Amino acid sequence: QLQLQESGPGLVKPSETLSLTCTVSGGSISSSSYYWGWIRQPPGKGLEWIGSIYYSGSTYYNPSLMSRVTISVDTPKNQFSLKLRSVTAADTAVYYCARPEGTGTISFDIWGQGTMVTVSS
Amino acid sequence: SYELTQSPSVSVSPGQTANITCSGDKLGHKYASWYQQKPGQSPVLVIYQDSKRPSGIPERFSGSNSGNTATLTISGTQALDEADYYCQAWDSSVVFGGGTKLTVL
Numbered sequence: 001q002l003q004l005q006e007s008g009p010g011l012v013k014p015s016e017t018l019s020l021t022c023t024v025s026g027g028s029i030s031s032s033s034y035y036w037g038w039i040r041q042p043p044g045k046g047l048e049w050i051g052s053i054y055y056s057g058s059t060y061y062n063p064s065l066m067s068r069v070t071i072s073v074d075t076p077k078n079q080f081s082l083k084l085r086s087v088t089a090a091d092t093a094v095y096y097c098a099r100p101e102g103t104g105t106i107s108f109d110i111w112g113q114g115t116m117v118t119v120s121s
Numbered sequence: 122s123y124e125l126t127q128s129p130s131v132s133v134s135p136g137q138t139a140n141i142t143c144s145g146d147k148l149g150h151k152y153a154s155w156y157q158q159k160p161g162q163s164p165v166l167v168i169y170q171d172s173k174r175p176s177g178i179p180e181r182f183s184g185s186n187s188g189n190t191a192t193l194t195i196s197g198t199q200a201l202d203e204a205d206y207y208c209q210a211w212d213s214s215v216v217f218g219g220g221t222k223l224t225v226l
Contacts, residue, residue, distance in 0.1 A: 037215070047156070047164065047207050049215035062214055063122065096163060106215050107154040107169035114163055 002027040004097050004112035012091075012119050018084040022097030022112060023077075030055035030075045033103035038071060038082045040093040041114075048093075052106070053080055087119045123212035127221045134226065139195040141221045143208030146189060153191035154209040155184060157202075158220075164207065168193060200225050 008020035022036070029036065035052040042048075051061040053071045061069050065084070073080040084091060094116050098108035125145045133139040143153060153171050156164040166175050168184035171191065181196045191210075195202055203225045208218040 046220040047158075047209075047217040049217065052215070060214065101166060101169055101175060105152075105169070106211050107152075107166055107209065108156075108164070109166040109169070109175050111163040111165075 002099065002110055004099065004110060006095060006097050006112045006115040008095075008115060008117070010116060010118060012087055012117060013121050014088055014119055015086055018082070018087050018091060018117055018119070020082045020095055020097075020115065020117070021079050022081070023079050024099075025078070028075075029073065029078045029080065034099055035060065035104070035106065036073070036080050037098045037100070037106070037108055039096045039098055039108070040091075041096070042090075042093040050082065050084075050095075089119050091117070092119045093117060123210075123214075123216050125208050125210060125216055125218035127206075127208060127218040129219070130222045130224065132224045132226060133195075133198045135200060136197055139198045139202070139223055139225075141193040141195075141206050141208075141223065143191045143193075143218045144189050145191075145210060145212075145216075148189050148191055148210060149187045151186075151210045151212060153184065153186045155182075155191075155193045156207045156209065157204045158207065159204045167206075195223075198223075198225055 037052040038050040070083045094114040096114045099110040101109035155168040158164040171186040172184045
């Protein structure tokens with residue numbers, strides 16, 4: 001059974017870079033043509049897609065975050081990662097990694113448990 | 122940028138039918154998905170490609186999409202269906218609606 005697990009610091013200082021990793025277990029990140037995704041949710045607010053990456057490394061980003069976001073993949077480690085630069089308090093959120101239900105689609109049917117990241121000095 | 126609009130809240134009595142709507146420009150020309158999220162939990166996909174149910178999702182969940190509106194219908198609503206529901210579509214990027222809080226009372 002495929003599982004995703006987010007990891008990374010729970011506290012990041014303003015203006016610094018938020019770095020998170022999603023570890024995929026129970027399957028290979030490169031075995032199928034999925035666009036693995038990052039989604040976040042500020043406290044008490046809705047979901048916001050950050051971006052998605054194909055195992056080959058091609059990416060799609062939310063236009064509103066594109067200038068600050070980099071998503072990368074490490075197939076030998078079966079992981080993909082998120083870097084968000086120049087963070088502010090507005091980036092405080094639960095960050096989820098997720099996998100779509102099918103190849104080439106964007107409906108996410110497998111989610112990690114989420115990790116809370118607080119931006120504060 | 123593309124926007125999806127949902128009513129903030131919907132109330133339904135147990136056993137009745139709940140309709141949660143999501144509106145966006147020409148949304149019917151795109152695929153809509155729906156997620157259920159309970160407090161403190163990760164979202165769960167309940168409908169994708171407008172009307173398909175993932176494995177394990179009860180038959181009481183159904184979806185439709187036409188014109189500018191996608192609708193998630195929950196038939197015979199149960200107390201355990203009380204949650205936030207989000208619609209999602211693709212328009213050059215992944216877009217989520219603002220969410221609808223379903224109250225079963």
